[in-house]
Amino acid sequence: MLTLDDATFLYDATGGIRGANLRVSPGETVGVVGANGAGKSTLLGLAAAALVPQSGTVTLALTDLAGRTRKCRSDMGIGYRRHVGYMTELAPVYGEMRVEAYLRFRTLLRGERILRVRRRVMEAMDRCGLMGLRRQTVGRLSLGLRRRVALAEALLTMPSVLVLDDPFAGVDAMMRAEFATVIREVGARAHVLISGHDPELLEACCTRFALVENGALTETELDARTARERLTPKPAEEKGEA
Helix, strand or coil, rough: CEEEEEEEEECCCCCEEEEEEEECCCCCCEECCHHHHHHHCHHHHCCCCCCCEEEEEEEEECCCCCCEEEEEEEEHHHHHHEEEEEEECCCCCCCCCCCHHHHHHHHHHHHHHHHHHHHHHHHHHHHCCCHHHHCCCCHHHCCHHHHHHHHHHHHHHCCCEECCCCCCCCCEEEEEEEHHHHHHHHHCCCEEEEECCCCCHHEEEEECCEEEEECCEEEEEHHHHHHHHCCCCCHHHHHHHC
């Protein structure tokens, strides 16, 4: 179980996320939706331990084959992060590297055992359709293909928590369908959080939706239709903006 308990991270009086409470079970894929600047990326950063909560906690409880449960808190460092795959809006970095070399390097940085590195990289490239591009320079790829590399990076260590920040940005319909298939496969065993602006684009891979509004997580059990309705401006609001 991935648990955010009153998790707060504020950049200033208006930016960030306040008092977020969310529980994600293994096998769930939660779509985090909201307007620009609502706090979606901050929420995902907390779940990925890229940000440490200023108050509250982010905890991952894992059960091993013997039925024993152990808990990791995000503020305790590598013990939590080693279970996380994180795709940010701006990934991948080091665009001067070739695809396979870049993924090998990122796998080593995650502390994976040397004997497993090649297998992990090959599995991730195969799953994300990168085998034919393995010797291409990352920075020379199209935006959609760079997003494919970023997704492969997030999958390198078979994470228990997969956090994807707007993965469908800049990709065409065919690639979105391919991404959704991969996310569903991984989501069958992992805790997945995926952000976006349009629930319709996320519907193919999400089991439920959470809504972020003005720096607060206001709903966590929405279906796609209700999430779309909540994000659609009401006529009175549109008139007031005109």
